[in-house]
Amino acid sequence: EAGVVQSPRYKIIEKKQPVAFWCNPISGHNTLYWYLQNLGQGPELLIRYENEEAVDDSQLPKDRFSAERLKGVDSTLKIQPAELGDSAVYLCASTSGPSGGELFFGEGSRLTVL
Amino acid sequence: AQSVTQPDIHITVSEGASLELRCNYSYGATPYLFWYVQSPGQGLQLLLKYFSGDTLVQGIKGFEAEFKRSQSSFNLRKPSVHWSDAAEYFCAVGAGQAGTALIFGKGTTLSVSS
Numbered sequence: 001e002a003g004v005v006q007s008p009r010y011k012i013i014e015k016k017q018p019v020a021f022w023c024n025p026i027s028g029h030n031t032l033y034w035y036l037q038n039l040g041q042g043p044e045l046l047i048r049y050e051n052e053e054a055v056d057d058s059q060l061p062k063d064r065f066s067a068e069r070l071k072g073v074d075s076t077l078k079i080q081p082a083e084l085g086d087s088a089v090y091l092c093a094s095t096s097g098p099s100g101g102e103l104f105f106g107e108g109s110r111l112t113v114l
Numbered sequence: 115a116q117s118v119t120q121p122d123i124h125i126t127v128s129e130g131a132s133l134e135l136r137c138n139y140s141y142g143a144t145p146y147l148f149w150y151v152q153s154p155g156q157g158l159q160l161l162l163k164y165f166s167g168d169t170l171v172q173g174i175k176g177f178e179a180e181f182k183r184s185q186s187s188f189n190l191r192k193p194s195v196h197w198s199d200a201a202e203y204f205c206a207v208g209a210g211q212a213g214t215a216l217i218f219g220k221g222t223t224l225s226v227s228s
Contacts, residue, residue, distance in 0.1 A: 040220070040221070041221070042118075042204050043158070043218045044218070091158070100146070101165075101209065101216070102160055103216055104160075105150075105158040105159075107155075107156055
């Protein structure tokens, strides 16, 4: 079974430029998460989707961040415009009912903003 | 407030020696507890999880953890550390229901000396 797939793995951009990250969850997983991981820190939730509905986006900085999950499968996280402080790893995870709360993570997308 | 505390930022252990990583949590409901490991440039991999029952749980790679409700702790142990265990370790807590997000600690970096 394929795991959670994220792309790109690495992205370097100038500040004020836009950037987008893509995530393909494990097949059949209706819940999808985007987490932010700053250097030396644990992951912090940005947004949670149940199918195509964003059910928890309270930690998403909506002035510059946006996300979507069309058709309840793949998801895209966008930053526009990027700031220096956005340099971090963006992790996508998915889960389903039988997983008992366990999250399955992708390898992450590392963003560097210059 | 719900939180996870990993008191040790960095631990160095000699190869072959035993290991214990500490984790304390604060959670309003019955906690479901997890330990994840993250190697450099990789996503998070589940080591083990505790939902209920026997408070000593076994995981992959020879790891185990003990849940102590009275101490709000879920410490990770391994009797003999291998050089390949060098990584970042994260403790997490959740509600155990499909769709709820996990709250992560800030992590403990494990270095293994020869």
